[in-house]
Amino acid sequence: MEGKQDPASPAEALSAPYVLAYTYRRSVGPVIGRFLTGLREGRIEGVRTAAGRVLVPPAEYDPETGAAVGDFVEVGAAGVVQSWCWVSEPRAGQPLDRPFAWALVKLDGADTAMVHAVDAPSPAAMRTGMRVCVRWRAERVGSVRDIACFVPDEGSGASEAPPMPPAEPVRGMLSPVHLEFTISPGATLSRFLEGVVEGKLLGRRCPACAKVYVPPKGACPTCGVPFGDEVAVSDTGTVTSFCIVNVPFEGQTMKLPYTYGSVLLDGADIPILHLISGIPADEVRMGLRVRAEWLPAGERRPTLESIRWFAPTGEPDAAYETFSEHQ
């Protein structure tokens, strides 16, 4: 079972870089907000539970009972390492750009541990049970990163945080997400897109229902079985439905109004969506016969944008019965 592959899979498939990046604006609420406000002011506060445990960083509810938490309690800016690991190759965005330790640190006066970085010269300088203290950032904004990192406590404890001017309590924070991928359309769609570069439209026939899909997918959506034979279909077809775009929107490149249509290619059983042009928008109709207008061979890329649009062939309209199944 291990490593089984579709025998029809090519050794190579198309791939492309893809980045998912966005930023959430999060509300922090009264508990986390007070903790972050405290950090900005150079103070670390936890919350006391009904059982008397002090949670740092504070939780909004007691993780053991689900009860609301009680008073805020200031805890020390130094504490004891509960566990640690050594990062020999730091990544961008981490607290230190040289090798460092991640540690669970239980601050003096707290009953739970917080995760942060420890700036130690080497793993030999780290051990569970050692004392560490906070190194404050001079410019603080109300973030867990206002603690630049922890450092081994040489006996003098944490130094005072440089003062910050008074400001409103922290109510929100920005949470950026940035993920990078190399995505592949898979074997079936790769083959189709390679055909597009050559000016061909290659469908696949389902061995169960015999329908020809263009573009083909990984499996027939109706039958759930992998597709069978490759079938070249025509670049002429029939408009089965359409809409006229009259409303401008961000990122739009076409001149208004323009028409977007479903085109049932001759030889295919599933229509594709594309632009309809070469005809005034108010003359586009169901049954209109159209042909792909390809970009010149040297300009074609593995995308359906290699077809500029579909334009009328001048043939008589197709009879409704020939495409009524696709309404």
Next chain:
Amino acid sequence: MRDVAIVSFAASTTPHSNLDDVEMLAPVIHEAIESSGLARREIGFTVSGSCDYLCGRPFSFLMALDAASAWPPISESHVEMDGAWALYEAWVRLQIGDIDAALVYAFGKASQGDLNAVMATQLDPYYLAPLGVDAECFAALQARAMLDAGRCTERDMAAVAARGRRDAGLGAASADELLRAPYKLAPLRAHDCPPVTDGVAAVVLVAGDRARQLHKRPAWIRGIDHRIEAPSPGVRDLTRSPSTALAARAAGVGRAKVDLAEIHAPYTHQEIIVREALGLDASVVINPSGGAPGAHPVMSAGLIRVGEAARRILDGSAQRAVAHATAGPCLQQNLVCVLEGEQ
């Protein structure tokens, strides 16, 4: 409770596949249904487990439905969790009694992105995400806690990796040989961490007499339960897994002798924690499939543990097996399933 059994299982894993999700899934779902003996139209419920962040596309499970034959329209559900939790939902659904068969599948291509960065998106956005801390770091902190507590040694961890790699056919390196490798994220070495894997799995569940008609030795689900702990690692004893222990008790693991256990432990030290929480004695064969050191397809690794345990009931090589699945950092959430052959 209605008797529900696993009657078939299929899976496919590879370090990197050029196929898309549907291309990987379609033959595996086809194999699971074919070998179950059911007709597709007999499947009354379909449920899948996957994670949109792995491919960076919202609602990616909707596209994967092409592999599940959703016409005429089917009764379908999805969990953004490992497929083992999809199997739990299918088991609950079959308890209602109006349908007799369910299809469960899971998929994910971890090789498409930076898996560590993807897994970090599940962490606390207020206290943890701003640090750039990732899932692997939590596993390393947990491993150190185990070592400090004297609950395991680095050699014990390497022994888990050596056995898993051997059973998965990845080579015969001994624990001592593995220990010569440098640390990756001390105290973790590369062999302590799961390999990046693309994979899919499918399981068919059938209830009552229909299961007996289809298979001479169905793998009956005699107990199944899942439990979750607080998300913040700083409030938990990382050397224990009370959620596994509770789920194991509820599923009835200790009620009779266990022949084998398939444990979903992404990191080697976690197998030691889970094994103890399950209350298994030294006679129990652990992870004959090789487990995570052999292949760790995120989102289907847990379902594959259930499937691999069921496979050994179905083929008659075991009478009573335990399967475990985990999710979240440091074994936060755990599912335990007890499977038995016909008496």
